[in-house]
Amino acid sequence: MSSMIYKKKSPLILFLVPAFLFLLVYLYYPFFQNIVNTFMKIGGLGRAAEGLNEPWYENYQRLWTDPYMRTALKNTLLLTVCTIVFQVGIALILALLVDTIRVGAQFFRTVYFFPIVISATALGLMFNLIFLYKGGMVNQLLLNMGKLPTEVKASGKVLVQWLDWKDQAHFLFTMLMPVMWQYVGFYFVILITGLNNISPDLYEAAALDGADGWKRTRYITLPLLRNVLCTCLVLAITGALKVFDLPWIMFGAGMPENMSWLTGTYMYDQTFNKMNVDYGSTIAVLIVVLGVILSNVANRIFRPSEDL
Amino acid sequence: MDTGRKSVPKILTYVLLSFWALTTIYPFIWVILNSFRRKGLIISDSFSLPLGDAFTWDNYLTAWERSDFKNAYLNSFLISGTVTVAVVILAGLAAYGLVRYRFPGRGLLYSLIMAGMMFPVFSTIIPVFRMEAVMGLAGTGNRWLSLLAVILPQIAGNLCFAIIILMGFIQSVPIELEESAYLDGCNVFQIYFHIIIPAAKSSFATVAIFAFLWSYNDLFTQSFFLRYPQERAITGLLNEISSQAGVNYGLMAASVVLVVIPVLIVYVCLQKHIIKGLTAGAVKG
Numbered sequence: 001m002s003s004m005i006y007k008k009k010s011p012l013i014l015f016l017v018p019a020f021l022f023l024l025v026y027l028y029y030p031f032f033q034n035i036v037n038t039f040m041k042i043g044g045l046g047r048a049a050e051g052l053n054e055p056w057y058e059n060y061q062r063l064w065t066d067p068y069m070r071t072a073l074k075n076t077l078l079l080t081v082c083t084i085v086f087q088v089g090i091a092l093i094l095a096l097l098v099d100t101i102r103v104g105a106q107f108f109r110t111v112y113f114f115p116i117v118i119s120a121t122a123l124g125l126m127f128n129l130i131f132l133y134k135g136g137m138v139n140q141l142l143l144n145m146g147k148l149p150t151e152v153k154a155s156g157k158v159l160v161q162w163l164d165w166k167d168q169a170h171f172l173f174t175m176l177m178p179v180m181w182q183y184v185g186f187y188f189v190i191l192i193t194g195l196n197n198i199s200p201d202l203y204e205a206a207a208l209d210g211a212d213g214w215k216r217t218r219y220i221t222l223p224l225l226r227n228v229l230c231t232c233l234v235l236a237i238t239g240a241l242k243v244f245d246l247p248w249i250m251f252g253a254g255m256p257e258n259m260s261w262l263t264g265t266y267m268y269d270q271t272f273n274k275m276n277v278d279y280g281s282t283i284a285v286l287i288v289v290l291g292v293i294l295s296n297v298a299n300r301i302f303r304p305s306e307d308l
Numbered sequence: 309m310d311t312g313r314k315s316v317p318k319i320l321t322y323v324l325l326s327f328w329a330l331t332t333i334y335p336f337i338w339v340i341l342n343s344f345r346r347k348g349l350i351i352s353d354s355f356s357l358p359l360g361d362a363f364t365w366d367n368y369l370t371a372w373e374r375s376d377f378k379n380a381y382l383n384s385f386l387i388s389g390t391v392t393v394a395v396v397i398l399a400g401l402a403a404y405g406l407v408r409y410r411f412p413g414r415g416l417l418y419s420l421i422m423a424g425m426m427f428p429v430f431s432t433i434i435p436v437f438r439m440e441a442v443m444g445l446a447g448t449g450n451r452w453l454s455l456l457a458v459i460l461p462q463i464a465g466n467l468c469f470a471i472i473i474l475m476g477f478i479q480s481v482p483i484e485l486e487e488s489a490y491l492d493g494c495n496v497f498q499i500y501f502h503i504i505i506p507a508a509k510s511s512f513a514t515v516a517i518f519a520f521l522w523s524y525n526d527l528f529t530q531s532f533f534l535r536y537p538q539e540r541a542i543t544g545l546l547n548e549i550s551s552q553a554g555v556n557y558g559l560m561a562a563s564v565v566l567v568v569i570p571v572l573i574v575y576v577c578l579q580k581h582i583i584k585g586l587t588a589g590a591v592k593g
Contacts, residue, residue: 005490006408011497015405019398019467020417026464027424030435037434045434045532046441094328097321104322110579111329117575119525121543122567125550125560126339132557137338181331242428245527245543249550267430268528277434284431291426 037281044275059282069283072261079176079262080240080294086180088232091187096217098188099195109192112185120182124249127178131250133164166251171260175247182246183239187232194228195221226302233298238291244268263287336568343367343561367562374559375545376537377566383534384542387455388523391462395519396512398463399470404500406471407478408486424468429461429528436461437532446533457533458541462523470515477511478504513581521571542567 039056040049053059063069094112098105115123130137139162143150151159166174198221206216244264251260253269261269263283271280341357346364371377406417440446445457485507486499494502505512527543534544549563 005486009411012405012409015401019402022398022464023424023467026436026461027427027432030432031427033435034431046438046447097325101321108325108329111332115332117521117571118568119543121527121546122564125564126335129557129560281434287428288431
């Protein structure tokens, strides 16, 4: 396997050391320092720790009792579930459909993937315009369709009861929908690659056995796609836990009434605006732990046995 | 050979696919149209084409005047350009070493890289800030130092992904090419630059594109390190505009367009590399 060129190991140092030095200083060391920080009292961003917390597990206690943290966790878990069901679900349907066509497949790939390369900041601002209270795109559509109650004043002015998409009844939809929408294309592209890797011989054999249409999808495509689907699930879970920019631009600090916190936005707010640096670190640790647990659970449930 | 009746009729397939395509394209078209519309009209009539009286360049002029776009573009390109170059160089070398050499600890290094992909930026940013404050990089108010303070963690954040993708591609380069070059008297570095890089060119392009886009689009890291107006990069500027624009929706739309345009150009020119490279890495991972 290893060619004679690579018997002499000394050049290896030059290949590996620069990258791993970088990773050590900027990724692995900070990661462990961050865990240590959760037990410390830290006065501000960039300051040294002032010693252990009293008691040392104070931050974890607080994590347990903080009501906003509970909101953030609830919203994040909801986001994760929605990500799995809708993002991966829609992506799967789109991928199965694109797989059956020839003309235009490349066009759909390009278009579906496009939102992913746009900064979430720009998308957040765009969705702010779309969901604007007075005269946003959605509200104008609803008005044109006659779905909003209007009232004509004596002066001839029309008074419209706009729908507030960011109020307590609607904020979850308004917050989750853009995040879902942005990443459907990502899973779509992964799934379509998985579909292309399935051998056409299998389909021909199935056709000879009389399996077509839905049966073919159910008994051949989906089982063979299981591995790729599992990859998608893990990516979806870790991705959902990392969401920050879009909700931050659209909802800022937990609007309305501290109801829209996510673990990411809450961590940022605590660290940056409230200067609770050690508590922020603790939330970050929780995000990592959740990611590991949830992706392991997904793996356990969906990863096919090795013999497949 | 025909593989049997289709479960969904062709027409319905195209209708469904086009519907989703509409949801991904139309919002952008809507924003672009409204960025050319006169101020008050957006909230009353946002669906028509901005023609005649409704048309205006004012939103762009205001955006350009009010906010320092020129400076922010410069900062963004400096940051993302440096990150891209550094990631490609470092990740390329590391991936080559990991693929071709067999040595004790190779498995460990590989797992370290996989783990590194899992660390969210939240979990490293606070110690990185402290470290850079001690080093005299972060929070000094010096523009160039602050840019460097963003560049370094962004390089580290992109490295793991880049190494994984490049490893996949370098693995598929036939080793015979390298052996014949070796017999011709090339050393490993010459082999790397003259054989490996040309052979895996498209994957290097993919990695470069993603490093650039992620760095350009990353609001979280930027907002930690770039606190002063002259340091602001493009997404930070947009964040600021969104909190200041108030009801000037035309200004918002124009700002969104100004930020999206460089990305749109990169995407349209290079979309072949983007999608191909991403899938190769993600499915293996």
